[in-house]
Amino acid sequence: xxxxxxxxxxxxxxxxxxxxxxxxxxxxxxxxxxxxxxxxxxxxxxxxxxxxxxxxxxxxxxxxxxxxxxxxxxxxxxxxxxxxxxxxxxxxxxxxxxxxxxxxxxxxxxxxxxxxxxxxxxxxxxxxxxxxxxxxxxxxxxxxxxxxxxxxxxxxxxxxx
Numbered sequence: 001x002x003x004x005x006x007x008x009x010x011x012x013x014x015x016x017x018x019x020x021x022x023x024x025x026x027x028x029x030x031x032x033x034x035x036x037x038x039x040x041x042x043x044x045x046x047x048x049x050x051x052x053x054x055x056x057x058x059x060x061x062x063x064x065x066x067x068x069x070x071x072x073x074x075x076x077x078x079x080x081x082x083x084x085x086x087x088x089x090x091x092x093x094x095x096x097x098x099x100x101x102x103x104x105x106x107x108x109x110x111x112x113x114x115x116x117x118x119x120x121x122x123x124x125x126x127x128x129x130x131x132x133x134x135x136x137x138x139x140x141x142x143x144x145x146x147x148x149x150x151x152x153x154x155x156x157x158x159x160x161x
Contacts, residue, residue, distance in 0.1 A: 035067045036075035036115065040108060041082045049086055049142055053108075056146035060154045077121060079153065081110035088141060091132065104131045104145045110153055127152060 037057045042050040057079060058069055072078065085107040092101040111124040129152065131145045 032076050032121070033067060034070035034074065034076045034115075035061055035065075036070055036072045036078045037061065038072070038078055038080035040080065040110070043082060043084050044086050046086060049146075050083055052140075052142040053083060053146045053149065056143070056150040057153060060147075060150035064151075064154055065157070072115075075115040077115050078113050079110060079157075080113070081108055081124075083108045086142075099135050101132060101134050102141070104133060104141045105129070106145050106149060108149065110156075112157055122156060125156060 037054055040050045040053050061067055061069060067077075070076075083106070085105070087105045089103050089105070090099040090101075091103050092099070094100055105128070107126070107128045109124050109126050112121045113119065114121055127149060129145060129149050131141075131148055133141055133144060
């Protein structure tokens with residue numbers, strides 16, 4: 001009797017899981033196998049931010065997609081954009097007026113295009129991100145905010161179900 005009960009529960013679970021849209025397929029489009037992550041145009045005064053952003057995007061693509069990184073000429077698709085704004089502000093100060101916590105804000109536009117035809121795979125999208133950081137952490141502020149930005153961009157590449 002117990003085995004029958006477990007079998008019925010397992011079958012019910014499978015029916016519910018199948019009906020809820022669960023899949024083992026990749027969320028990234030099947031027709032895109034490679035990507036070139038271009039340098040984002042940096043409209044600000046802080047040089048090198050475009051390099052940090054590109055590294056974060058490449059890492060996110062490697063870790064969370066089935067796409068391989070390729071050079072511009074050999075890629076099925078391209079991710080490019082403009083880094084429009086990057087700012088750091090003090091949020092919390094000590095009694096001695098030292099910054100204890102800061103906020104990093106970034107604004108950018110990105111686009112994902114077909115590497116052969118140049119047509120848009122997703123239209124240009126604006127992205128704004130704010131991150132709160134405690135002062136004294138080993139991680140650079142740009143690395144942290146761009147890691148979060150890269151995660152959102154890669155999620156933007158996923159198929160709409």
